[in-house]
Amino acid sequence: MRKFFAIICTIFLSFGITTMANATYISEIEINDSFATAQNLNGAFSLDLDSNIFLSTSYLHASVDAMYGAGVPNDVDYFSFSVVQSGIKGFFDVDTWVDNDLHTVMILFDSQQNMLAYGADGYDPNPDLGSASNWDVFLGTYTFAAAGEYFLGVSSYNNTPEGYPGMYAGELIRPDGESGGQAFDGSSGPLAMTDNWGDDGPNPYVLHVSLSQETQTVPEPASMLLFGSGLFGLVGAGIKKRKLT
Numbered sequence: 001m002r003k004f005f006a007i008i009c010t011i012f013l014s015f016g017i018t019t020m021a022n023a024t025y026i027s028e029i030e031i032n033d034s035f036a037t038a039q040n041l042n043g044a045f046s047l048d049l050d051s052n053i054f055l056s057t058s059y060l061h062a063s064v065d066a067m068y069g070a071g072v073p074n075d076v077d078y079f080s081f082s083v084v085q086s087g088i089k090g091f092f093d094v095d096t097w098v099d100n101d102l103h104t105v106m107i108l109f110d111s112q113q114n115m116l117a118y119g120a121d122g123y124d125p126n127p128d129l130g131s132a133s134n135w136d137v138f139l140g141t142y143t144f145a146a147a148g149e150y151f152l153g154v155s156s157y158n159n160t161p162e163g164y165p166g167m168y169a170g171e172l173i174r175p176d177g178e179s180g181g182q183a184f185d186g187s188s189g190p191l192a193m194t195d196n197w198g199d200d201g202p203n204p205y206v207l208h209v210s211l212s213q214e215t216q217t218v219p220e221p222a223s224m225l226l227f228g229s230g231l232f233g234l235v236g237a238g239i240k241k242r243k244l245t
């Protein structure tokens with residue numbers, strides 16, 4: 001009887017999961033064309049299942065329904081988010097579901113506007129989940145060296161920063177093993193994605209930001225202490241229970 005119940009539960013669960021809708025996407029807020037006006041994503045992260053995002057139920061992710069152009073000439077779109085501790089991994093995905101003429105570039109910056117990673121259209125040989133072509137950029141898994149606020153810039157490839165971008169620090173790899181952009185050592189000095197020669201769209205795209213952390217909030221020392229004592233309590237309860245049986 002118990003086995004029968006378990007089978008029913010499994011069927012119900014898998015049905016529930018496969019029919020679940022994609023995670024909620026937030027809308028882009030223009031004007032977001034500078035670091036000062038970057039759209040912050042911290043409130044939009046979840047572990048909701050999303051068939052367009054790698055590892056969607058194990059990496060916290062936020063998605064933005066965005067537009068390149070549409071009344072914003074030579075559009076540059078900046079987004080910001082928090083990384084809560086060193087060693088957190090992140091990957092960054094632009095999806096365009098039609099083969100449009102937006103040839104994207106995406107750059108990861110630290111809070112001082114140093115370039116940490118760079119990706120452009122056509123870098124990956126095959127489209128990722130939810131992409132119609134490889135004209136939309138993917139930044140593969142990047143490991144953050146420190147907690148802090150970080151910025152992502154998305155634009156047309158012509159709006160890549162000019163000047164020396166710092167030291168090359170290796171290739172980034174997508175969760176499915178494909179190539180996904182390049183890492184830099186953060187010694188570039190402040191850079192910006194300036195308006196050189198953009199194509200003006202309008203071209204819709206979705207940006208997905210994925211992070212291997214459990215929260216977007218940096219834990220306070222007091223709450224860490226509470227969490228710690230809670231763990232001790234749980235362990236204590238476990239020992240007591242084992243002794244009883």
Ligand SMILES: [Ca+2]
Nearest residue numbers: 067068075077
């Ligand atoms: Ca835009």
Ligand SMILES: [Ca+2]
Nearest residue numbers: 032033076077
């Ligand atoms: Ca913009």
Ligand SMILES: [Ca+2]
Nearest residue numbers: 094095128131
């Ligand atoms: Ca993509």
Ligand SMILES: [Ca+2]
Nearest residue numbers: 052095129130
């Ligand atoms: Ca995707």
